[in-house]
Every structure is written in structure tokens, then in C-alpha cells.
Amino acid sequence: MLKKSPNELKIEIEGGGHTICNLLQKKLLEEDHVDMAGYDVPHPLASNPVIYVRTEGSVKPEQALRNALEKARDINKEFGKELEKALKEK
Secondary structure (H helix, E strand, C coil), X not given: CCEEXXXXXXXXXXXXXXXXXXXXXXXXXXXXCEEEXXXXXXXXCCCCCEEEEEECCCCCHHHHHHHHHHHHHHHHHHXXXXXXXXXXXX
């Protein structure tokens, strides 16, 4: 964890990349109480991505991140089911 306060969280995602970070950012921004969410990959060959979340205070940033992760998991499950269905049809 790089930074933690009542309404801000900045964490490093070990082994992550643009794909997962972009999805998390999108899902975080869909949360009602998230003021700002973003990520940065300081160097694509040597750095882990850093995710930043700021909430308006009524929801902790950790909870907003958990909510976004759950939504991302749901999307992954749905995609997996649709892929299996499509592969069985071929």
C-alpha cells in the first residue's frame, strides 16, 4: 500500500497490467461515491501498475475497490459462460 487515508487509497498491483487496471478504473468510476479513480504504469518493463481511488467520504476507498473487483469478477464469469456456449455451438 502506497497511501491510505479515510477517503484516498493508492496501491501497487503486483503483476497487473493495463487490461485489469483499465477494467478496475472503469468499474470504480461507476461507483456513486467515487470522486476520482485512475491508474498509472510508471514503466512498462520494470514497474507494477499503481491504482488510485478517492471517495467522497461516505464510502471508504477500500470498499469502493472491493465493489469494483466484484463487478469485474461478475463480468469475467459472464464472459466465460458465453465463451463456453459459443465454443460448444461450433
